[in-house]
Amino acid sequence: MIEVLLVDDETYVTESIAATIPWAELGVQAIYQAASPSEALRIMEEQSIDILVTDIRMPEMNGLQLIEQVTERWPDTRCLLLTGHSDFEYAKKAIQLQAVDYLLKPLDDNAFMNSLSSCIESLKEEWERADKYNQLVYTMKSDYNVLRQNLLHELLLGRPGSSASAAAKLNQYEVKVRIDDSALLMAVQLGKHFRGMDHQSVSLMEYAIGNIAEEIFAAPYRVWHGKAPHDCLAIIVSADSDGDSSVFRKERIRALGLQFQQKVMDYLKGSIAIVFSEWFVFPQELAGMYRSVLAAMYRLHQEEASLLFMEEVPERQPSAAKLVEDLYRPPTLVQLLESGQWDGAAVKLHALFDALASSHATREQLYEVFLSVSNAYLYIANKQGIDLYRANSAGVNMLIDPSMMQSPDKLKAWSEDMLSRLRSERYDHEKYNKKHIIKQVQELVMSDLGGETSVKTIADKVFLHPVYLSKIYKSETGESLGDYIIRMRMEKAVYMLKSTNKKIYEITSELGYQNPQYFSKIFKKYYGMTPNEYRDQ
Known part of the structure; x- marks a missing residue:
């Protein structure tokens, strides 16, 4: 909204203008009045005046001098002159001072x-242009942040292009940072x-x-x-x-x-390494320095708020391999999953993460665990036709949540969650497959109840062992496959006795x-009478 200041040593003039003009209709929010240039300057210092309306002839300082000071100190303020003297020199001076208009009393x-x-x-119009410019600058700065990030990744990964x-x-x-500077790279890991x-x-x-680093x-x-591309901050000091x-x-x-x-x-309120x-x-x-500091960072324990130069980072100790050796001791995780020993797999993971937690694992060790566990999950999922991405699209990609490499607890939670999802998906998958097999078996039985139909012939047609097929059928239907075949024959016998000669x-x-005679015995067992008795009733 617009704010206007009226200045005249004859106060009745400013009071009359303030009272007679429909300011609100013009979009003016506030009207201020001053009886002298000095009072006007004080108001200008205290308020955001957009338009100054001033008389020319005033005792201590004339309006032209006032406009000169206002233009110098508040160049965006619009100035209007009021005077009872239609003197060309006044008008010429007003134009030189960039007054907007010159009005006579x-x-x-x-x-x-x-x-x-x-x-x-x-x-x-000026405010609108300024808003557009500021928005453009803001957008450009936001784009620069993205471009700077992309450029940093390119340089860290060794894809800089030409020096020019x-x-x-x-x-x-x-x-x-400039080309050919002497530089130092800091890899910073959040605690x-x-x-x-x-x-x-x-x-x-x-x-x-990063901003604190710039200050320090x-x-x-x-x-x-x-x-950085590998879940740490990269700070270059040159x-x-x-x-x-x-x-x-x-x-x-x-x-x-x-x-x-x-x-x-x-x-x-947090530590950094x-x-x-x-x-x-x-x-x-x-790029070479980045690879070196990253390898050194991976050898640090997760809980350490350390500050080390690269040559001070300890080499990996042979004993460190023992922390994850349980991953590779038979039965391996893959073997347990392959044989459906879900509880055994859960116990193995639990023991592994207990060992990591008690020994303050390094990022390198956590990364090894992640690769081993995720490979086992993906192997089983692909082998058994399970859509693991449908079960948890985020969970199978470390790049979506790389913070797992910083925390044994997060990696443990992820491993257990994925194991549970894999187990559930396999159960659903097996359940679907069993239902499909039952449907296929029933269709085969109903299409042919002749002498060749038996548990063995049906099992051969669905490429399963007769014992395994019988077990599946009984567990899914509550009825043995042999009993189902007999029941279907008896029901067909009833139909033929009723509807044929x-x-x-x-x-x-x-x-x-x-x-x-054997057929009559089976029929009587089902219906309490012989086939002839059933037809004659």
Whole structure:
């Protein structure tokens, strides 16, 4: 909304204008009045004045001088002049001071309102242009964040393109680190406090940690930070290679790193682990350094808020392999799953994660566990025709939730959840397959109740062992397959006795029985009478 200031040493003039003009219709929110230029300047300092309407002739300072000061201090304010003197010099001076209009007293309300409306429209157009420009700048800056992130990934993964291209992008994306700088890479791993947060919260924490790094490693260093491709933060600190050699001293970097860790703890209430690379030439040697610090970071225990230079990271101890050796001790997880020993698989996983929790596993070990367990799950799912992605599309892809590599608890929860889903899917899959087999068996029996129909002949047709087929049929229907075949024959016998004139021996032969006396015995067992008695009743 618009705010207007009226200035005249004759107060009845400003009071009259304030009372007679329909300000609300013009979109004016507030009207202020001043009896002198000094009072007007005080109001300008306190309020957001959009339009200044001032008389020219005033005792301590004339209106032209007032406009000159206002234009200098508040250049976006529109200025209108009122005077009873139609002097060309005044008008010429007003134009030089970029006054919007020059109106004579006594004031014509319509002329004043037209001039005021022009000012308001001009202001709104200017505000709209400013909004569009600010939105464009905001969008550009947002795009730059994405572009900077993509460029960082390309450089870390060793796909920089030409030096000229990289230099152009660094400059265009407003990255402070420069080509051929002497640089140091920090791999930063978030501690336990951050792992329980959702993805959006973790992203905000990572952004805040990067900003803290920029504050701590300020001049003479240049800083560029972003999310690395392998679930840690990458912070590049660079300086002029021909500058003060003290900036490259390990003691100085270590002190700043400790300060960095403390600031993160103070402001974000969580710990971070840091691995520093050696000094290198940016970006030519960046990818190699990234691989080295990443390998070093993977050897750190998850709960350590350590700060180490790459050469200080301990080598993997032979004893570390024992933590995950239970994965490979028979019966393996694949063998347990393949044989349907779900409880045994659950016990094996439980023992494995108990060992990892008690020994403070490294990311390297957690990654090995993930690969082994996920491969076992995928192998069983593919072998048995189970759609594991339908069961849990997110759960089979570590890249969707890479924080599992930071927490034994999260990896354990994932492993147990996926085991439960796999077990459920296999049960459903087997249940569907069994129903399909039962339907197929019943169709075969009903289509042919002759002498060749038996449990063995049906089992041969569905490619199953007769004993296994009988077991499935009994478990799914509550009736043995042999009893079902006999029941179907008896029901067909009843129909033929009622609806045909066929002899008993003819019916006996058609139903696959060789002996009419045996057929009569079976029929009497079902219906309490012989076939002849049933037909005669």
